[in-house]
Amino acid sequence: xxxxxxxxxxxxxxxxxxxxxxxxxxxxxxxxxxxxxxxxxxxxxxxxxxxxxxxxxxxxxxxxxxxxxxxxxxxxxxxxxxxxxxxxxxxxxxxxxxxxxxxxxxxxxxxxxxxxxxxxxxxxxxxxxxxxxxxxxxxxxxxxxxxxxxxxxxxxxxxxxxxxxxxxxxxxxxxxxxxxxxxxxxxxxxxxxxxxxxxxxxxxxxxxxxxxxxxxxxxxxxxxxxxxxxxxxxxxxxxxxxxxxxxxxxxxxxxxxxxxxxxxxxxxxxxxxxxxxxxxxxxxxxxxxxxxxxxxxxxxxxxxxxxxxxxxxxxxxxxxxxxxxxxxxxxxxxxxxxxxxxxxxxxxxxxxxxxxxxxxxxxxxxxxxxxxxxxxxxxxxxxxxxxxxx
Ligand code: SF4
Ligand code: SF4
Numbered sequence: 001x002x003x004x005x006x007x008x009x010x011x012x013x014x015x016x017x018x019x020x021x022x023x024x025x026x027x028x029x030x031x032x033x034x035x036x037x038x039x040x041x042x043x044x045x046x047x048x049x050x051x052x053x054x055x056x057x058x059x060x061x062x063x064x065x066x067x068x069x070x071x072x073x074x075x076x077x078x079x080x081x082x083x084x085x086x087x088x089x090x091x092x093x094x095x096x097x098x099x100x101x102x103x104x105x106x107x108x109x110x111x112x113x114x115x116x117x118x119x120x121x122x123x124x125x126x127x128x129x130x131x132x133x134x135x136x137x138x139x140x141x142x143x144x145x146x147x148x149x150x151x152x153x154x155x156x157x158x159x160x161x162x163x164x165x166x167x168x169x170x171x172x173x174x175x176x177x178x179x180x181x182x183x184x185x186x187x188x189x190x191x192x193x194x195x196x197x198x199x200x201x202x203x204x205x206x207x208x209x210x211x212x213x214x215x216x217x218x219x220x221x222x223x224x225x226x227x228x229x230x231x232x233x234x235x236x237x238x239x240x241x242x243x244x245x246x247x248x249x250x251x252x253x254x255x256x257x258x259x260x261x262x263x264x265x266x267x268x269x270x271x272x273x274x275x276x277x278x279x280x281x282x283x284x285x286x287x288x289x290x291x292x293x294x295x296x297x298x299x300x301x302x303x304x305x306x307x308x309x310x311x312x313x314x315x316x317x318x319x320x321x322x323x324x325x326x327x328x329x330x331x332x333x334x335x336x337x338x339x340x341x342x343x344x345x346x347x348x349x350x351x352x353x354x355x356x357x358x359x360x361x362x363x364x365x366x367x368x369x370x371x372x373x374x375x376x377x378x379x380x381x382x383x384x385x386x387x388x389x390x
Contacts, residue, residue, distance in 0.1 A: 019284035039378040049315030052098040057321045059110040068238045068261035081322040084112040089343040091123035102131040108140050114147040121153035130158035135183035149200045159203040165213035194230045204232035214264035221279045236369040237297050248364035269298045287386045290373045297367040306365040312374035314358040
């Protein structure tokens, strides 16, 4: 085939075909496959996975009480939350990371949120430092972005705002009459800030799918696309240890369950997946691991069967709670407190207690998207399903 023919064929491709070709060459072959091979090689040699993501629950304080919040029982003031001086000791002992996620509670309510973010971002050289917020405090989000971007971290800053339905639904879920207005004010500010910092700042929307909002997903997606063209949007089914975790003995299991909102009706799950596929295909991201989690989640909820091994918890992912407790994942109980290891992260991570928890959680399976998306990336079933969606 001569060059002219190749060019003609290229021009004849639709946008959707181009997106699929790009995904295959740049993402599947260029990114997912090498990561899969590296991780399987480690597993084959019985080596622990490299730590990639750290979830930091900066504070248990929160200015909302959401109906789907699995962390709701823990919220409120708790004495002994780690402060900047503790993180100053801890940060140099954390290995290099790909991503840090700051959450809580509402992470922005920690009085030293920006300073700790900057400290952790620099110490770990993370490629992405993400903060998850309910968007109730637009001015504080703006100040946070300006302070953290101004500190010239090695990686980008990512702000993820929760949006759980259209106005009435969102306000009801968040139990605040101004929640929608404030979250949208925050997203509007982020859209402006993104123009100022196109290379340092990214932002997005997280939507938890529940019995309350499943009818509004399409309309909500259009709202995000039309008002915030630079925002990404991720969807995840509501989760809880009582209904989306299997195979973990009660003594190791955390009790994290939403107080009210539950899963959408089972007879609608396939329709919801079709809606999400339509949204994600339109955005050219339907094949990515995070978007496949909804498919794996529904299959797991329907069959209660394990589809992929959990190779990420306690290996590629760690969870640090506000008072210093450390866990291999959010659905299992913490195995220790970094204060008991002289605020030395690696001493805690390498400890016999951590190893015992890795063993205890080696056979369970759950729908928690942060782990499931990685487990999909590191499994043959996951890689095959990315290609099947092409
Ligand atoms: S979901 Fe987030 S914002 Fe809502 S109550 Fe829980 S921690 Fe607070
Ligand atoms: S994240 Fe992994 S280890 Fe933790 S409960 Fe879920 S399946 Fe088990």
